Amino acid sequence: MYRQVDIAAVSDGELPTxxxxxxxxxxxxxxxxxxxxxxxxxxxxxxxVDARAHLDQASVGPAFAGHGIGRQLMAAAEQWGRQQTRRP
Incomplete structure (x- = not known):
């Protein structure tokens, strides 16, 4: 995705420690x-964002793509957001 919008440095960079x-x-x-x-x-x-949980970034290292790790993390993030969303 980042290569498509010419942000290859993000795509090619390593995940933080x-x-x-x-x-x-x-x-x-x-x-x-x-x-x-x-x-x-x-x-x-x-x-x-506006007192609600917001997904800011999702990243999976290229060597680990296609194994369902991102899907599992997204499900956990959704659950976290539902539990944590601050009601005005």
Whole structure:
């Protein structure tokens, strides 16, 4: 997708490390799948927009694409959003 809009650096870049993700994770809006060496292979980042949960980013490392990891993370993100959505 990012290559189609000429943002190849995002597409070709590696996912951030667990240490880089920790500050965001502490806010509660980050879901990460890691490999056996604790390196992130997929992530979903949620944020708040107009007092509602909002999907900000979803990424799956190319080597792990096609295994259903993204689908599972999206389902977990949807569940998280339904539980966390702030009602005005």
């Amino acid at each position: 667990v240490e880089q993700l920790l500050p965001t994770a502490r806010d509660g809006g980050l879901l990460v799948t890691v490999d056996d060496d604790d390196r992130p292979v997929a992530l979903v980042l949620n944020d708040w």
